Amino acid sequence: MKRTILLGLLFSCVLVLSLMARGGESRRLDIYFLDMAGGASTLIVTPLGESVLIDTGSLRPEHRDADRILRACQDAGLTQIDYLVTTHFHSDHFGAILEVTQRIPVNCFFDKGARAPAGEGNNKQSRELYARYEQATKGNVRTIRAGDGIPLKNDPSGKLPTIRLHCVAAEKRVEGFAGDVDAPIDGAEMKPPDQTDNARSIALLLTYGPFKFFAGGDITWNVEHQLVHPVNRIGKVDLYQVAHHGLDLSNNPRLLRALDPTVAVAMNGPRKGVQARTFTDLTALPNLQALYQIHYNTTRPDEGNTRPELIASPRDNPDKGEFIKASVDARQGTFVVQVGATGPRRTFAIQQSPPDISRCTRIEIRWSEPVLETAYPVAGNHKSLNTAEAAYLESLRPAVLEDPTRIHALADSIRSAQYRGVRRGFPAMKPFAHVAGYRDGKLQESFTMYGSLLIHQERQFEHERYFSGLWGLTPNEKTPELQPFILRVDCAEKASQLGWYFWGRSLDKKEYPDAARWCDAITQDDLSAGRLTTKEEVASQFRCPAAGEGRCHYALNPNCRWKSAEDVVLLFETKAGWNQHGGPELFTIDHHDPRGGCVVLNNTSVQFIRSEQGLRQLRWK
Numbered sequence: 148m149k150r151t152i153l154l155g156l157l158f159s160c161v162l163v164l165s166l167m168a169r170g171g172e173s174r175r176l177d178i179y180f181l182d183m184a185g186g187a188s189t190l191i192v193t194p195l196g197e198s199v200l201i202d203t204g205s206l207r208p209e210h211r212d213a214d215r216i217l218r219a220c221q222d223a224g225l226t227q228i229d230y231l232v233t234t235h236f237h238s239d240h241f242g243a244i245l246e247v248t249q250r251i252p253v254n255c256f257f258d259k260g261a262r263a264p265a266g267e268g269n270n271k272q273s274r275e276l277y278a279r280y281e282q283a284t285k286g287n288v289r290t291i292r293a294g295d296g297i298p299l300k301n302d303p304s305g306k307l308p309t310i311r312l313h314c315v316a317a318e319k320r321v322e323g324f325a326g327d328v329d330a331p332i333d334g335a336e337m338k339p340p341d342q343t344d345n346a347r348s349i350a351l352l353l354t355y356g357p358f359k360f361f362a363g364g365d366i367t368w369n370v371e372h373q374l375v376h377p378v379n380r381i382g383k384v385d386l387y388q389v390a391h392h393g394l395d396l397s398n399n400p401r402l403l404r405a406l407d408p409t410v411a412v413a414m415n416g417p418r419k420g421v422q423a424r425t426f427t428d429l430t431a432l433p434n435l436q437a438l439y440q441i442h443y444n445t446t447r448p449d450e451g452n453t454r455p456e457l458i459a460s461p462r463d464n465p466d467k468g469e470f471i472k473a474s475v476d477a478r479q480g481t482f483v484v485q486v487g488a489t490g491p492r493r494t495f496a497i498q499q500s501p502p503d504i505s506r507c508t509r510i511e512i513r514w515s516e517p518v519l520e521t522a523y524p525v526a527g528n529h530k531s532l533n534t535a536e537a538a539y540l541e542s543l544r545p546a547v548l549e550d551p552t553r554i555h556a557l558a559d560s561i562r563s564a565q566y567r568g569v570r571r572g573f574p575a576m577k578p579f580a581h582v583a584g585y586r587d588g589k590l591q592e593s594f595t596m597y598g599s600l601l602i603h604q605e606r607q608f609e610h611e612r613y614f615s616g617l618w619g620l621t622p623n624e625k626t627p628e629l630q631p632f633i634l635r636v637d638c639a640e641k642a643s644q645l646g647w648y649f650w651g652r653s654l655d656k657k658e659y660p661d662a663a664r665w666c667d668a669i670t671q672d673d674l675s676a677g678r679l680t681t682k683e684e685v686a687s688q689f690r691c692p693a694a695g696e697g698r699c700h701y702a703l704n705p706n707c708r709w710k711s712a713e714d715v716v717l718l719f720e721t722k723a724g725w726n727q728h729g730g731p732e733l734f735t736i737d738h739h740d741p742r743g744g745c746v747v748l749n750n751t752s753v754q755f756i757r758s759e760q761g762l763r764q765l766r767w768k
Contacts, residue, residue, distance in 0.1 A: 185416020186239030206242035234364030260290035308356025356477030375405035393421030507584030697723025720744035
């Protein structure tokens with residue numbers, strides 16, 4: 148009895164000291180990778196003190212895995228576990244759940260809603276473990292599916308970054324993918340369907356501000372493929388819990404390259420993982436700075452294991468039972484990984500990635516200026532709009548994207564933006580749009596755009612082009628309402644490029660090409676300079692995209708010279724014909740809908756002429 152009281156007092160003292168220590172430092176996100184000797188258990192403790200335990204290791208040897216889980220809870224200063232997630236029903240992932248729940252309270256349980264397939268789950272060991280599972284959970288279990296989240300609390304003051312933990316795969320269903328994960332795919336190496344419960348594992352993505360951590364349980368090759376191809380539904384991560392203990396039937400190279408982690412942690416055992424192909428693929432990743440292992444793998448030579456200081460339980464002490472701990476300070480942009488409570492520590496920079504909207508189902512873009520001014524900053528394009536098209540454009544304020552293809556295209560464009568540092572406050576310029584991404588009616592991401600800059604949670608990103616060109620409201624938009632306008636703009640751009648050729652030639656040769664061979668002259672100069680290399684490229688620059696086939700849909704006004712006034716007509720749309728030249732009688736308004744044609748003036752500006760009256764107002768000499 149005295150021994151029990153003393154142990155209780157000792158635990159209380161340690162708990163108080165731990166809480167004091169945590170209260171005296173910047174609040175961090177802590178992630179513990181526990182030694183389950185080839186099983187799995189991962190403990191997450193949020194900056195607000197909530198806890199998530201993912202899996203509970205094995206039932207036997209008795210007490211070992213439960214002891215190690217409780218030791219981590221003690222290190223974290225926990226008196227309860229808020230959420231316990233069982234990724235799948237294999238003995239090395241949920242065996243110790245009953246003893247854990249008998250030693251520390253658990254408020255809520257999550258699983259994938261289905262037990263292991265009959266071939267695995269209908270044996271004596273499984274029946275014993277299921278009975279323990281029912282006794283531990285008492286029916287207080289929520290089913291989590293791909294796309295669902297675990298309701299973690301966020302700082303109500305907004306001083307701490309947003310934290311989210313959500314499911315990206317479960318029961319062979321992948322968030323954002325409605326097809327069969329095992330279906331053959333051209334150009335991809337797919338494996339025979341995995342009928343075990345491994346493939347049905349819950350896979351979780353944790354984000355804390357810019358920090359991202361992926362824990363995929365024991366998901367296997369085909370599920371991994373669908374998570375990242377053709378759309379990377381996860382993005383790059385800072386920390387990767389190596390899938391399935393590092394076995395080669397998981398850790399699809401496509402997944403590893405897409406995640407591109409800074410640090411990977413393998414929950415392996417003394418004779419289980421990390422296998423040869425996975426080890427080679429992991430260590431070949433260009434941005435991987437450290438591979439940690441729970442155990443030295445005795446089935447592999449030294450060169451098939453990571454460096455000794457990154458192994459929690461070394462070869463000569465496989466029963467050491469140390470955890471590996473990652474502590475994340477998102478505001479400082481770093482995370483620290485430590486072996487054990489007192490082992491070596493290494494600090495890593497968090498990858499600064501743009502906001503990820505790929506999982507959103509609705510994007511709202513609220514323009515600060517009229518859509519016409521924002522989406523088409525070149526004033527000349529406005530004249531190509533008729534009244535109905537201008538009204539349609541303005542009706543897109545705010546713009547709403549719900550088509551998954553358009554959302555994924557936008558997400559890919561945003562991912563290419565480059566990090567430019569932390570910005571306190573906002574740029575002096577006026578923002579041109581505010582963007583919000585939603586899923587199931589809940590806000591997932593929001594950011595503000597300033598020209599080529601994007602500001603997200605005080606982080607600044609820059610795109611190679613103005614963000615106004617990314618939203619599907621540009622000449623790349625294919626909606627029926629804008630298609631005629633798109634063709635007019637494309638035609639105007641081609642005509643303008645031809646005009647720029649004349650302008651450049653006038654600087655060099657002080658003359659325009661002979662009117663009877665102007666198409667030949669442009670073609671020869673482009674081929675000689677290497678600007679165009681194929682006949683198709685040559686032909687395309689002379690073709691109006693709205694007119695269909697034809698060698699050249701533009702004619703030259705022979706009365707225009709390089710010294711002529713800026714407003715003299717230089718080029719204009721006409722019926723197809725090579726080296727055409729002449730006056731307004733050749734002009735056509737039949738290529739476009741509504742009817743009209745492009746005219747290039749001597750200053751290379753373009754006008755869209757809709758009528759004979761407009762044509763007569765032009766200067767031809």
